[in-house]
Amino acid sequence: MPRFPAAYVEPFDLDVTLRDAALDERNRPTRRMIANAAIGMHIEDAYYSVRELREAVSWIHEGEMGGKRKLLSILGNRLCDDFQRCIYFCLAGRGVVEMLDDLMWLEDLLAARGRVAGDIHRRKIRSRPLAAPYVADEPDGPIVDVNDDFRQGRSWWADPGLLA
Numbered sequence: 001m002p003r004f005p006a007a008y009v010e011p012f013d014l015d016v017t018l019r020d021a022a023l024d025e026r027n028r029p030t031r032r033m034i035a036n037a038a039i040g041m042h043i044e045d046a047y048y049s050v051r052e053l054r055e056a057v058s059w060i061h062e063g064e065m066g067g068k069r070k071l072l073s074i075l076g077n078r079l080c081d082d083f084q085r086c087i088y089f090c091l092a093g094r095g096v097v098e099m100l101d102d103l104m105w106l107e108d109l110l111a112a113r114g115r116v117a118g119d120i121h122r123r124k125i126r127s128r129p130l131a132a133p134y135v136a137d138e139p140d141g142p143i144v145d146v147n148d149d150f151r152q153g154r155s156w157w158a159d160p161g162l163l164a
Contacts (some may be wrong), residue, residue: 011128040133047110054103075144
């Protein structure tokens with residue numbers, strides 16, 4: 001990889017790809033929303049939170065035992081910030097296939113962001129501080145009810161993107 005003078009890359013903005021994705025009109029609105037929601041999130045926290053959410057939605061979609069319980073443990077967690085709930089509710093009701101597609105897209109962006117963060121750390125390149133998007137480390141408002149016998153509505157079965 002070419003070496004550039006530090007003045008060209010320091011401090012490196014680890015959120016640049018998220019900012020670009022959030023502004024790219026070729027991305028569907030849900031992708032722009034979730035890219036915006038991830039800006040400023042801690043590198044590992046963002047990736048693992050989205051991965052965990054994607055896995056839970058996948059398990060429900062695939063009929064795996066414990067999928068609903070896993071999703072409810074994420075949405076009803078009183079000890080975490082609101083990031084996963086924010087991502088989920090940006091996508092809820094849009095159709096499960098589109099939801100999974102968007103979650104995988106964001107997971108890929110966040111994985112690449114993590115690889116870049118590791119690379120610039122190894123090269124001793126400074127990065128811009130991440131501006132924490134949340135003012136509190138706990139949920140702010142009501143939490144999802146944790147009854148894992150919830151009814152799955154049309155968005156889990158009749159994906160609009162598949163009906164065309």
